[in-house]
Amino acid sequence: MRAALLCVLVLFCTTVAQARDLEQLAQQPRWQALLHINPGATLRDRQRSYVDDADFFLAADGAANPVSELASTVEALKQEAAPARCRFPARYRFVAEALGWREAEPFAHCAEYQEWRRSVHAKRAVLVFPASYLNSPSSMFGHTLLRLDQGDDDGAVWLSWAINFGAVTTEQDNSLFYIYRGLAGGYPGRFNLVPYVQKIQQYSNMESRDIWEYTLKLDQSQIDWMIDHLWELKDINFDYYFFDENCSFRLLELIQVARPQSGLLDELRFAELPVNTVRALDQRGLVTERHYRPSKEVELAALRDRLDDQEQALARRLAADPAVAESDAFQSRPPRRQAMMARTAYSYVRFVNRKAARTEDIAGRSFALLTLVNRLPSVEDPELPDKAPPESGHGSQMLAASGGQRGSDDFGEVSYRLTYHDLLDNRRGFLDGAQIQGLGITLRSTESGAARLEELDLVSIRSLSPRGRFSKPLSWYVEGGLERAWAGRRRLTRYVQGGAGGSWRSGPWQPYLLASVRAENNSDFGPLITPGGGAEAGMLYHAGRWQWQLSSAGHYFSNDVYRHRSTLAVQYALAREHGLRASLEREGWRGDGETEFKVQWRWYFD
Amino acid sequence: MKKVLLAAALLGASVSAQAVAPGGPGCGWGNLIFEGKSGMPVHLLATIVNGTSGNATFGMTSGTNGCDTNGALTYSGESLLSMNGVLEEVAQDMATGEGEALTALSVSIGVSGDDRAYFNSVMHENFASIFPRQDVSAGEVMQQITAVMQNDQKLAKYV
Numbered sequence: 001m002r003a004a005l006l007c008v009l010v011l012f013c014t015t016v017a018q019a020r021d022l023e024q025l026a027q028q029p030r031w032q033a034l035l036h037i038n039p040g041a042t043l044r045d046r047q048r049s050y051v052d053d054a055d056f057f058l059a060a061d062g063a064a065n066p067v068s069e070l071a072s073t074v075e076a077l078k079q080e081a082a083p084a085r086c087r088f089p090a091r092y093r094f095v096a097e098a099l100g101w102r103e104a105e106p107f108a109h110c111a112e113y114q115e116w117r118r119s120v121h122a123k124r125a126v127l128v129f130p131a132s133y134l135n136s137p138s139s140m141f142g143h144t145l146l147r148l149d150q151g152d153d154d155g156a157v158w159l160s161w162a163i164n165f166g167a168v169t170t171e172q173d174n175s176l177f178y179i180y181r182g183l184a185g186g187y188p189g190r191f192n193l194v195p196y197v198q199k200i201q202q203y204s205n206m207e208s209r210d211i212w213e214y215t216l217k218l219d220q221s222q223i224d225w226m227i228d229h230l231w232e233l234k235d236i237n238f239d240y241y242f243f244d245e246n247c248s249f250r251l252l253e254l255i256q257v258a259r260p261q262s263g264l265l266d267e268l269r270f271a272e273l274p275v276n277t278v279r280a281l282d283q284r285g286l287v288t289e290r291h292y293r294p295s296k297e298v299e300l301a302a303l304r305d306r307l308d309d310q311e312q313a314l315a316r317r318l319a320a321d322p323a324v325a326e327s328d329a330f331q332s333r334p335p336r337r338q339a340m341m342a343r344t345a346y347s348y349v350r351f352v353n354r355k356a357a358r359t360e361d362i363a364g365r366s367f368a369l370l371t372l373v374n375r376l377p378s379v380e381d382p383e384l385p386d387k388a389p390p391e392s393g394h395g396s397q398m399l400a401a402s403g404g405q406r407g408s409d410d411f412g413e414v415s416y417r418l419t420y421h422d423l424l425d426n427r428r429g430f431l432d433g434a435q436i437q438g439l440g441i442t443l444r445s446t447e448s449g450a451a452r453l454e455e456l457d458l459v460s461i462r463s464l465s466p467r468g469r470f471s472k473p474l475s476w477y478v479e480g481g482l483e484r485a486w487a488g489r490r491r492l493t494r495y496v497q498g499g500a501g502g503s504w505r506s507g508p509w510q511p512y513l514l515a516s517v518r519a520e521n522n523s524d525f526g527p528l529i530t531p532g533g534g535a536e537a538g539m540l541y542h543a544g545r546w547q548w549q550l551s552s553a554g555h556y557f558s559n560d561v562y563r564h565r566s567t568l569a570v571q572y573a574l575a576r577e578h579g580l581r582a583s584l585e586r587e588g589w590r591g592d593g594e595t596e597f598k599v600q601w602r603w604y605f606d
Numbered sequence: 607m608k609k610v611l612l613a614a615a616l617l618g619a620s621v622s623a624q625a626v627a628p629g630g631p632g633c634g635w636g637n638l639i640f641e642g643k644s645g646m647p648v649h650l651l652a653t654i655v656n657g658t659s660g661n662a663t664f665g666m667t668s669g670t671n672g673c674d675t676n677g678a679l680t681y682s683g684e685s686l687l688s689m690n691g692v693l694e695e696v697a698q699d700m701a702t703g704e705g706e707a708l709t710a711l712s713v714s715i716g717v718s719g720d721d722r723a724y725f726n727s728v729m730h731e732n733f734a735s736i737f738p739r740q741d742v743s744a745g746e747v748m749q750q751i752t753a754v755m756q757n758d759q760k761l762a763k764y765v
Contacts, residue, residue: 153719158710197710201691343702350694360740363640366694367740374701374733 022074025098026066029260034091034229035066036253041265042244050245050253052188053237058084074099086110090228090257113231120161120193120230122148125223125258127214127251127287128162128196129278130203131390132431133295141420142274142390144248147196147213148227160196163230165189165250167240189240189250191233200293205354208297212389214278215289222258229257244269248277255286262286273419276606278391294384297471300351302382303344304470311341316469319345322368339376345369348470393429394577394604396420402581404598406446413454413600415442423462423540424547424581425602426573432542433464433503433510435477453492456482464512464540466505475512476500486563486589487524494521499536510540518555525559532557534564545573563589577604637744639693639737693744697737703730715755715764728758 025031032039036050049056049063056062058076062069076084077092078101085092085106092106107113126147146163150156167187180186203209218226239245249272252264264280281287294302304312311333318324318341325331330338346369353362400415417440421430440457460479467473478498485493499516518532538551547570554564569583579602586595692707699705704726717725729736729751736750755761 153713156710156713158706159713197692205691346698358638358641363638363740366640367737370697370701370737371734374730378703378730 022070023067026070028098030094030225030257031066031070033253033256033260034094034232035062035069036238037066039265040268042249042269044239044241044245050238051236052239056232056236070095081109083109086113088232089113090225090232093225093228116231117227120148120227121150122161122223122227123151123220124149125216125218125226126160127216127278127281128199129212129214129274129390130199130207130209131212132434132436133207133209144251144274144277145199146251146254148223158197158200162194162196162199163191163251163254164194164199165191165238165247168237184241187240188237189245190235190237191230191250193230204293204295208295210295210298210387211293212278213291213293214281214287215291216255216281217286217288218255218258226254226258229254243271246272248272248274252277252280255281259286271419273396275390275393276396282391290389292384292387292389296347296351296354298384299382300344300347300470302384303340303347304468306382307337307340307344311337312344312469315341315344315348318342318369319348319365322365322372325372335377336379339373339379342369342372342376343379344470346373351471388429390429392576394421394426394579395606396604397606398425398602398604400600400602402598402600404596406596407594409446409448411444411446413442413444413598415440415455415600417441417457422460423464424549424569424571426545426571426576426579426604427542427547428573428576433462433466433475433540435460435462437461440481453482454484464503464510466503466510468505474500475503475514477514477516485520485522486587486594487522487561489524490594491522491524495519501536508541508543510542511538512540513537516553516555518557520557525557525561527559530557530559530561532561547571561589563587571602578602579604637693638741639697639743639747640740641691641693693747696747697733700729700733700736703727711751717761717764721760721764724760728754728761 038045038048038050040046047064051057051063057069059065059068059072062072073084073088073091074095076082077088077095080103086109089107089110095101096103096106126149128145128147130143130145132142145165147157148161148163150159167189200211203211238250252272256262256264262284264284278287304315307315314324314330314333318330322345325338325342330341333341346366349362349366349369353366356362396419398415398417400413400417402413402415404411404413417437419438420436422435422437423433437457437460440455440460441453442455443451444454445451457479458481460477460481462477462479464475465473476499478496480496482492482494484490485495487493495518497516497518499514501512501514503510503512514536516534516536518534520530520532521528532555534553534555536551536553538549541548549567549569552564552566554562556562565585565587567583567585569581571579571581573579581600581602583598583600584595585598586593588594695705695707696711699708708726708729709722712722712725715725732750732754736747736754738750752765755765
């Protein structure tokens, strides 16, 4: 009897001790990372798992209770040849290390996992950041993915894998619905694994996006943690939210599995911008190397720029008709110059037809030009212009204070902009002629009155991409919000406006010309919405820390109102996160006008 | 021979299939150079959420699409060459004598680091025989590469 009691007591005590051990173990950062528990990094699902998929959990309350999930996991994995081991190799490794399980071949029965692991292995992990490109606002925040290199040989990245997190969408969805669901979390997000070469094709060739590649400071064991955990995420659904729980955020979670002490998810964020992900990794010393992969468009521009004007014209003709290679004009050039022209012509033909289906004409010219390149002497690749990496650009949010005079009234202003960049903001790390602004607000206070809303920018996107002999992109803009304009007196108007046209570039100078339409609502105009049409002409000047803009835009409305606005503005980049801007503006309407002068200090952060 | 199989996998050519049905369908090895990219629409909105449509791939070597390879260098049972534009990149690198696509090819064939520059120069010199026509297919290109290597003293050991 006494012996039996003792026995029960011992058993009870061991169970209690084990439970306490499990509780402590479940608090370990790596277990939390393996379950994707939100440590307070975003608002939704705090202290719960981000994973939105019952298949991922072994305990019924596993998503909310890491301890019971751990207990169920231990139970499911402990038997030799347990099927759960094949689903959760990283969890097995965690539990086995913590509890001292020692088996030589714990995954001997997992044929599928072993086969996958044989083809997916890596010596090096690289964060890949396809930067934004002109003419596609949806790309302007960029994207991030992870690349797994099989060796540390730079040349063999075409054999690497890319880990990509994205929303799983259906073809049938129409566009508006698509945007709504993408932003609001209506799509499940999943990890997938594709050949990196497909990503190069997609970004560098098709979308003309530069790609920045950052080698991560992860050792072999950490990389293996990541890959084993990736297997656990096969066909597992997360929620996808455009602003915070997006591609970049999920990659941080993966890196957290590799390095649980990195602290990458410690701070609360409302949005995870890909460029901030790069910064976060860089600041924590997790980036060892940076590599720039220019887009095909940038390569073509570099090939073009080393030709003189006559050679450029000749290359353009050669692209249209490879027989030009037999002409005297071409033959009279030295062989090396001929080779440079042939390379340019070939790149041009491939670039302009990058989205076209194969035709005999295109294939024929491409082949003839490539054969010509091969026949002529080899020339070195052209030097690429020095590009500042995107993480060296200014912060995504902005606060500004300004003072000025309108008519005879002095005023003071404060402005805030959630995101991201306008034509005059510090240009380092950004594309010239590209603007994307979301949620900007300006309050103005004058001597004679209290502070009031001067401007509310909902969205403002501009893409002024230069046209030249080798490419003819469209320039365009679209914007909408509230602003003060003349309608009987100065009033707050609600408007949507957009336009299209062309832009050109010569050295630092970039002129542009756009036709535009505007729909406006204000308390003076009779109809609810008054349409108007007009034009805008302007000139940008980009050089070093300076950006200048001279522009003039006018609109004629259906109720016979005419209004125009001319601006001369300049910004000087004081430092990465500080800029000084001055502007002179003349707003005019039939018979009269007003002039405004303003000086503004802009502070960028986050 | 194993190395050639690997390279064949890389270029999307199945060596055995080549003998049986050259130019036929299969794992992309019938792809022509300058194939064009009409199959890859850039969905403006898809860019927003980096969406993938349909089944997300997970790097599985399924081997269900007719490619008789050991899968080591095929991706998802899909040959590299059946992906848009790869044969074209190989051609371009051979024409100029260097580039990442050519390096990937030499790595997959197993050419050692010391011989890579030499491999590149041989491919450069033999561009015209490897790419004889504008409608050459991946399978033919692979055969020609093998033939060129067999005829070269230093490179014959790799085939």
